[in-house]
Amino acid sequence: MTSLRILVPIKRVIDYAVKPRVNATKTAVVTSGVKMSMNPFDELSIEESVRLRERNKGAVQDILAFSAGPTKAADTLRTAMAMGADRALLVELDENRPKERDLEPLTVAKLLREVVHKEGCNMVICGKQSIDDDSGQTGQMLAGLLGWGQATQAAKVEVQGDEVVVTKEVDGGEEVVRVKLPAVVTTDLRLNEPRYATLPGIMKAKKKPMEKKKLADFNVDFKKRLETLEVVEPPPRQGGGKVDSVDGLISRLKELGAI
Amino acid sequence: LSTLAVLEHKEGKVSPQSFPAVTAASKFGGPITVFLAGSGSEKAAEQAAKLNGVEKVIYTSNNAYDKGLPENFAPLLVENIKKGNFTHVVGAHSAFGKNILPRASALLDVQQISDCIEIKDENTFVRPIYAGNAIATVRSTDTIKIVTIRGTAFLPAEETSNTAAIEEAPVDPNAECTTVWISENLTRSERPDLGTAPKVVSGGRGLKDKENFDKLMPPLADALGAAIGASRAAVDAGFADNSLQVGQTGKVVAPQLYLAAGISGAIQHLAGMKDSKVIAAINKDPDAPIFQVADVGLVADLFQAVPELTEKLNAGRK
Structure with a gap:
């Protein structure tokens, strides 16, 4: 079996259980003072990397957790290491420079391509999307830039020799593909249930190496292609209408022209 | 300005999620070419040619594209986008669109705009972020705009007496594909499709x-x-x-x-x-x-x- 050097990109996002609010100037969603967590799909990616190691003895040589984000993203990377990643790389972004805020998927993919080359990774496991921007592009873009195979929205991942067999979520069911390594796999919900970081895991993670870099250390053009003109909250729904019986329900639906 | 709408098809029929993509393509105002690939695309092309607003249909019936594998489908798309000098490319934000279009975007050095719910003008798009808890309006500065659209936000294009020209796609790079499609397990149902059901x-x-x-x-x-x-x-x-x-x-x-x-x-x-x-x-x-x-x-x-x-x-x- 090919010896795996896995890269897991991680994003620090507003916690999934928090309802995001748009700021007063309608330019962005408020993130200061809001609970932040690891993007849920990235948790699945770390978990799957660790399980690949547990299932295939000696096959996984390295699990590198990567993030590009504010200084505090270091905490998120520590969590990844507490879950089982071996080491971490943080590209610290200067949040005061508009250019360094909210990197676009293409820029992130270009950063990741450099990391893959420098670190000799042969597998990238990343979330199918981050729950803030919801673009769902980075993994596919990275695979394209690298000329690697890709399997998106994985529900099951099995490494066999120098190939990875992936069951994918598709519209209306699932599909199985066999992808030659090196490859990019993006993770979907049913793949696994991420473990909680244990106290011994957290203690161990403190001693694991975390390298810190700046965007300037990379040969990547990070000029923005998209300009955000406005961010607004969606119009609220006027709900709250109640009926007291099934007959009432039917006649109200008829009135509304729904049946 | 000219737009390429990337459609999906199955058993010679245009897939339901693709009809709204044609409507979205019409919002740019320029001529619309429809793109289809894989076995049966020639037959689906006849149906696509009738869709309202379509000027031309290009297809390649090469069966290498049957399973929509991104490793060769993205290069196919990229070469046809270049060849046809398309300025706008639209597809559904479906499993297919999500798999293929970002890869094609990266190959063209374009920052794709995902899951659009409104096209304001040729450069400006509206899309939900944070699971729809916020709605962003973004303007693209890329020379080619590549967009996936949310099917429920656009009406499905209708079949009319329209008769668009049907031609074989001008280029087929037939790129090597190291990924092998093995099987699928789709829920068969007589009921309407969840994504498009009224x-x-x-x-x-x-x-x-x-x-x-x-x-x-x-x-x-x-x-x-x-x-x-x-x-x-x-x-x-x-x-x-x-x-x-x-x-x-x-x-x-x-x-x-x-x-x-x-x-x-x-x-x-x-x-x-x-x-x-x-x-x-x-x-x-x-x-x-x-x-x-x-x-x-x-x-x-x-x-x-x-x-x-x-x-x-x-x-x-x-």
Whole structure:
């Protein structure tokens, strides 16, 4: 079996259980003072990397957790290491420079391509999307830039020799593909249930190496292609209408022209 | 300005999720060329040529593209975009579109715009972020705009007496593909497709187990001619297949009628259905958040209300 050097990109996002609010100037969603967590799909990616190691003895040589984000993203990377990643790389972004805020998927993919080359990774496991921007592009873009195979929205991942067999979520069911390594796999919900970081895991993670870099250390053009003109909250729904019986329900639906 | 609409097809027919993509393409104002690839695309091309607003259809029936594998489909698309000097490329935000278009975008050095719900002008797009809890308007500075669109936000293009020219795609790079498609397991159903159905009935944790879900939901769906959906909680608990999941992380639907039974209405579920025209909810908890968005709410035990509703709907049809 090919010896795996896995890269897991991680994003620090507003916690999934928090309802995001748009700021007063309608330019962005408020993130200061809001609970932040690891993007849920990235948790699945770390978990799957660790399980690949547990299932295939000696096959996984390295699990590198990567993030590009504010200084505090270091905490998120520590969590990844507490879950089982071996080491971490943080590209610290200067949040005061508009250019360094909210990197676009293409820029992130270009950063990741450099990391893959420098670190000799042969597998990238990343979330199918981050729950803030919801673009769902980075993994596919990275695979394209690298000329690697890709399997998106994985529900099951099995490494066999120098190939990875992936069951994918598709519209209306699932599909199985066999992808030659090196490859990019993006993770979907049913793949696994991420473990909680244990106290011994957290203690161990403190001693694991975390390298810190700046965007300037990379040969990547990070000029923005998209300009955000406005961010607004969606119009609220006027709900709250109640009926007291099934007959009432039917006649109200008829009135509304729904049946 | 000229637009390429990337369509999907199955067994010689254009797939339902592709019709809104043609409508979205028409919003740019320029001529629309439709792109199809794989076995049967020649036949699907005849149907696509009738779609309102389509000027030309290009296809390649090379069976290397049958399974929509991104490793060779993306280069095929890229070469045809270059060859045809297209300035705008539109596809559905479907499993296919999500898989292929970002890869093609990267190969063209373009920052794609995902899951658009409105096209304001040739450079400006509206898209939901944070699971629809915020709506962003973005302007692209790329020379080529590559866009995936949310199917429920655009009307499906209609077949007309239109007769667009049909031609073989000018280039077929036939790129090497190291990925092999092995199998698929799709839920076969006589019911309408969840993503495009005009009516959806969804079941949640309140159904308690799979047996109840299977006993109560299909008859109600059939009484209404509706598709069946489920909440994340119901899917996680194994009541329903993952492909039926409605929500932030599942399918986003916007039918004329969305009827939720035993669904409390978590933020992530609401994100997947709050654009429905009429929302009805049956739940025994009067404080369930679903009632805050429901146009019609019935506080009741679903084990009584759902069968009664099914029976009365059926009686009403006779």
